[in-house]
Structure formats: C-alpha cells, structure tokens
Amino acid sequence: MNKLEFLTKMRNRLEKFGLPQDDINDALSYYEEVFLDAGFGKEEETAAELGDPVEIADGILRDSGIHTADASQFPPRFDETQVQNTANPNGGSSKSNENFWLKFILLILTFPIWLPIIITLFALLFALMVTVVAIVAALIISGIAFIITGVYTVIDVPPVGILMIGIGLMITGLFVIIGSPTLRKIIPACGSLIRGLVDWIRGLFAKRGGQKNV
Amino acid sequence: MGFSINAGLLDAMVLSIVQQNDTYGYEITQYLRKAVDISESTLYPVLRRLQKGELLETYDKEYMGRNRRYYRLTERGAASLEEYREEWRSHKKKVDSILLNEGVENNEQA
Structure with a gap:
C-alpha cells in the first residue's frame, strides 16, 4: 500500500462515519507528514509499520465518540470507549442500514x-x-x-x-x-x-x- | 519491553520532549522509541488530547516546500509537566523501594 492508498482508505472511513471535516484534515495531514518525514521511497514500509488505515480511522472515530458498526468485533481499548459505546448503541447500525438501502436503491x-x-x-x-x-x-x-x-x-x-x-x-x-x-x-x-x-x-x-x- | 506505558506517562514524556525544543510528530515518535515501543498511530491521539487540553499548541513552519506542524508547550503544559515530574519522582521512589530493595527503612507500605 502506498501513501495515497493509505490516506484514501483513512479518508473514506472517516467520511463514512461523519467525522467533522476539520478533524479529518487534521488527521490526514498528520499521517501525510509521517509518510513525508519517513522519507522518499519508503511508503510501503511506512504503511506497513502504521498498520491498518481502517483500524486507525476507527480509533480516531472512537476518540471522537463515534461508534463504528463493526467496532464490537474488536476488544475495546480503554474503559472509556465502552462507556461511549453504550452511550449511543445504535448510532452506527442505523447508519450501516441506511447504507444498505442506499446501495439497494442504487x-x-x-x-x-x-x-x-x-x-x-x-x-x-x-x-x-x-x-x-x-x-x-x-x-x-x-x-x-x-x-x-x-x-x-x-x-x-x-x-x-x-x-x-x-x-x-x-x-x-x-x-x-x-x-x-x-x-x-x-x-x-x-x-x-x-x-x-x-x-x-x-x-x-x-x-x-x-x-x-x- | 516487559512494562506497559500508560496514557498519563505517555502524555508526560511527550510534554517533556516538546519542552526541550519545539518539534514535529515524526521526531517525537523517534524520540519516544528510545524508551518505548510506540508507533505514529499511537502518538496521534496523544497529541490531539494534549492539544485539546491546551497543554500543547501548534504552528506550521515551511520545510522543503511543504508545511510541517510544530508543537509548542503552553504555560499550562509546562505546569502540568512539573506536576507529572513530581508525581513520577514519588512513584519511582516507591517502586524502587520494593523492586530494588532501596530505602527499606522508609517503606511506608502504602
């Protein structure tokens, strides 16, 4: 995965769950900087080191109190995430339902x-x-x-x-x-x-x- | 590394690094790696948290035709860092007293 793929995956995930545009830009510029500072021609290596862009995006969403639909598959990292999860238990699922219907209509x-x-x-x-x-x-x-x-x-x-x-x-x-x-x-x-x-x-x-x- | 680093300790170390001189995300990670196994994706939420708590502030500086985001310690950050340091000293002393059998006579058994 190169820099562009990595950042695109992150952006898609963050946009899908409606993170404010300012926060998205902030996160993406941080990760873009990481790629640039790691040096030219080391994009694949850096991406591998960073891990799964979707999971990183989910972490950012969790920190902003946004519950992703499949977050329950992963063990919550901190106790506070659990509190957030119970705070809006169906926030994510209704969103994914909407998405399904959107695809169906499409x-x-x-x-x-x-x-x-x-x-x-x-x-x-x-x-x-x-x-x-x-x-x-x-x-x-x-x-x-x-x-x-x-x-x-x-x-x-x-x-x-x-x-x-x-x-x-x-x-x-x-x-x-x-x-x-x-x-x-x-x-x-x-x-x-x-x-x-x-x-x-x-x-x-x-x-x-x-x-x-x- | 057999010992885990908790969020508070990570915050304190980042504040201390930034206190030495203003620096950017990638460099902070490289610095931290001397002591702990940490990746850029772990650092991002830490920086966000410190920024939101107004312990750190950012400014952009041009570097090789692009902007690089630098972090600077605020007054509040400096005060918080001093608290962290004080806490760490006492914590370290307590742990050492047990782990390294240091100052057994002062052991308060807290």
Whole structure:
C-alpha cells in the first residue's frame, strides 16, 4: 500500500462515519507528514509499520465518540470507549442500514445499465451454442442426404451416384471423427460456462449484500 | 519491553520532549522509541488530547516546500509537566523501594 492508498482508505472511513471535516484534515495531514518525514521511497514500509488505515480511522472515530458498526468485533481499548459505546448503541447500525438501502436503491436505479449487459452475455452464449449445434446438425443431415440421393442417382447415372455416396460417406465420417467428440465436449463446456456466469452474477449480488455489514 | 506505558506517562514524556525544543510528530515518535515501543498511530491521539487540553499548541513552519506542524508547550503544559515530574519522582521512589530493595527503612507500605 502506498501513501495515497493509505490516506484514501483513512479518508473514506472517516467520511463514512461523519467525522467533522476539520478533524479529518487534521488527521490526514498528520499521517501525510509521517509518510513525508519517513522519507522518499519508503511508503510501503511506512504503511506497513502504521498498520491498518481502517483500524486507525476507527480509533480516531472512537476518540471522537463515534461508534463504528463493526467496532464490537474488536476488544475495546480503554474503559472509556465502552462507556461511549453504550452511550449511543445504535448510532452506527442505523447508519450501516441506511447504507444498505442506499446501495439497494442504487442497484435498482442502475438496472438500465447492468440489465442489458447481462442479457447480452446470455444472448451471446446462447448464439454460440446454437451455432455449434447447427453446424454439427448440418454435417449429419447433409451427409445422410448425400448418401440417400446418391443411392437413387446410382441407378440413373452411376458415376454421379457413386460420387455423391462418396461425398456423403466422407461428410458422415468427418462428423464421426471430429463432430461427435467435439459435441460431446462442447455441450458440457457450455453448461459449465453458463453455470460459471450464473455463479459470477450471484457472487456480485452476494458481495453487494455482504457490504451491509461493513 | 516487559512494562506497559500508560496514557498519563505517555502524555508526560511527550510534554517533556516538546519542552526541550519545539518539534514535529515524526521526531517525537523517534524520540519516544528510545524508551518505548510506540508507533505514529499511537502518538496521534496523544497529541490531539494534549492539544485539546491546551497543554500543547501548534504552528506550521515551511520545510522543503511543504508545511510541517510544530508543537509548542503552553504555560499550562509546562505546569502540568512539573506536576507529572513530581508525581513520577514519588512513584519511582516507591517502586524502587520494593523492586530494588532501596530505602527499606522508609517503606511506608502504602
């Protein structure tokens, strides 16, 4: 993590829980100074030494009497923090609830953007499957058709009939050699591709849902 | 370090460092590190607390094209530091009397 990432994470956290802008600037300028005084090219090292920016931000928030939603996961550092926690027990949770609803509404409002993308993805996959099936079907049908017409033609014009039977056999052979193994592999592949896509989309939603705990 | 440093002691040490001469956050941490294992993130709340209690005041000074925040001891800070020092002396004496078996005859068993 470099200086910018570190300070951005801190700022986001402090802003999220509504620390006054003056206090945010004060804290950030202090930590920026730490980075600058530690020296050039030591940003990663300094960030590692400082620790988790979110936890530092939570500490600052705690000192200002602001209760963060997941502060209960960490043991309180001092007794006074416990007093502050009981002072406004639902201050943080209502905030995170608001945040969840905000995200939910945002999700609904942005559906003109993500819905077409998902539909397009599914349509593309479907088209791919249909194409493969059509090509294979065309191979079988044309092969059999050539053989049948060849059998009829062999009576009238033997050379042409034999030629047609030959072409038909070749095409059918091609299907047996290439087509059927490919088909056998492609259909499960398409299945897993669709399953993967569904899982991915579900994951996206799960992640959105999970953020309500933050 | 086997002994923990409490908030009061940390406040007192920071006041003492600033008393020697006006200095900035990073330097204070480096100084403190001679005695205790402390990070910049531990120091920040200490400085804020001392500032809010008007024991320290700040001013910005230009350094290599940027501003550096310097801390200066206030009168109130100097008075508080003297109190801390007095308290530390008596505390130290009591601890020494037990830990180092010093001045056993004066041991008040408080």
